[in-house]
Amino acid sequence: MSQKFDVVVIGAGPGGYVAAIRAAQLGLKTACIEKYQGKDGKTALGGTCLNVGCIPSKALLDSSYKFHEAHESFKVHGISTGEVAMDVPTMVARKDQIVKNLTGGVSALLKANGVTVFEGHGKLLAGKQVEVTGLDGNVQTLAAENVILASGSTPVNIPPAPVDQNVIVDSTGALDFQSVPGKLGVIGAGVIGLELGSVWARLGAEVTVIEAMEKFLPAADEQISKEAFKVLSKQGLKILLGARLTGSEVKGDQVTVNFTSAEGEQQMTFDKLIVAVGRRPVTNELLAADAGVDMDERGFIFVDDYCATSVPGVYAIGDVVRGAMLAHKASEEGVMVAERIAGHKTQMNYDLIPSVIYTHPEIAWVGKSEQALKAEGVEVNVGTFPFAASGRAMAANDTAGLVKVIADAKTDRVLGVHVMGPSAAELVQQGAIGMEFGTSAEDLGMMVFSHPTMSEALHEAALAVNGHAIHIANRKKR
Secondary structure, three states: OOEEEEEEEEOOOOOHHHHHHHHHHOOOOEEEEEOOEOOOOOEOOOHHHHHHOHHHHHHHHHHHHHHHHHHHHHHHHOOOOOOOOOOHHHHHHHHHHHHHHHHHHHHHHHHHOOOEEEEEEEEEOHHHEEEEEEOOOOEEEEEEEEEEEOOOEEEOOOOOOOOOOOOEEOOOHHHOOOOOOOEEEEEOOOHHHHHHHHHHHHOOOEEEEEOOOOOOOOOOOHHHHHHHHHHHHHOOEEEEOOOEEEEEEEEOOEEEEEEEEOOEEEEEEEOEEEEOOOEEEOOOOOEOOOOOOOEOOOOOEOOOOOOEOOOOOEEEOHHHOOOOOOHHHHHHHHHHHHHHHOOOOOOOOHHHOOEEEOOOOEEEEEEOOHHHHHHOOOOEEEEEEEHHHOHHHHHOOOOOOEEEEEEEOOOOEEEEEEEEEOOHHHHHHHHHHHHHOOOEHHHHHHOOOOOOOOOHHHHHHHHHHOOOOOOOOOOOOO
8 A cells, every 4th residue: 555645755955855844844744755875875865966066066175275275375374384285085085074964964854854755766657656666676656645856967978078987077076086186177167167177276286178168157247257267267277168079088097088179179188087068857767658747858847937847736846947957946946846735825036046156266146147138138237346455355365356236227226246256155145135125236335234344345336336336436426
């Protein structure tokens, strides 16, 4: 006899486990299914984000930046040290311990909220039945009033550079290098490629990033992306744009790659090659042939604005549906769906999902870029403020970058906040909070910001929109 649940969630990543916890909080009998196994061979909750994505990459980014500071920046503060060295295995072990702590925390949270966890592979059958194939091979069926599909994504593999997780690795393999490669190639200048490239460049690798697109970070505001390209290039990342990979050959412990660019056919040899060209949804073996859920040719599940699929009572969230593959987007979709199942009219503002690249300086934005707004015919006023004019940034010896605020020229409503610089992720979140409540540039300019803070750069940029900046010369006066 099938076990019956109000909600069955397939996937325990940042979308799935959050959805399960919220559903249980709302009094719904909830189950969550997860098949991913960690390095120890045990089921690990938390999905890509906690296990091989957001969290471990940030652990390495922070460790490598501390090394960089000690090696390059301490002397400006008057701090003298002996020879600075990085113990890579210890850095990686620290990363693994953080992952273990957090995934264990997710398990504890699900248990505390009364969610039943099934270890194994979940598949949606017809009639909202969910088949669970346990890690031991045993199969059981769950009956659900509602099903949430949250199976996440996996790195895209490309034929010219087949991943072997030894010399040619994906984003997962790049988290576990046990030594610093002398020469490192990165295919793809997106978020993952830039972050992982930054980690190993700081530790001494000679990094070349090969990007097929002609424009750098096309999703970002052009002014920000141009500044980011200059700063990251100065840091040692050799970024080749308009360079398309055509093939690779592994010989021993090295890989030779062939690519074409404006200069013609080119060839480079690396000790390691990271393939970071994007991610694809994990929907294979997720749906039975008669499940009735519609997908596109790329494996994404069709949903409406509330993440409902073509089957009543079946929802899909996170990386398996339209939109950016971001953990925070998945989490909020999970909350929305759980609350709508419970009868609430919760909705989500997809226009204000922040994006962050955790290089240093960080690159972050929320809302629309200046070029996107102008392409739509929207007349805008723009205010910028450089961190070079920030007292707090000077004190921290962290002055690269700027804050940019874009407002509607007629209403003064803020339509975009874009930052490259220290604490960019936090500053953009301040902008997102204001934008959620329809803030104007004038509103931000009238708020009192504590001094000295990085946040003052946002304040000054908002003032600059209408020509009222105090600590830089204004482009126009009013």
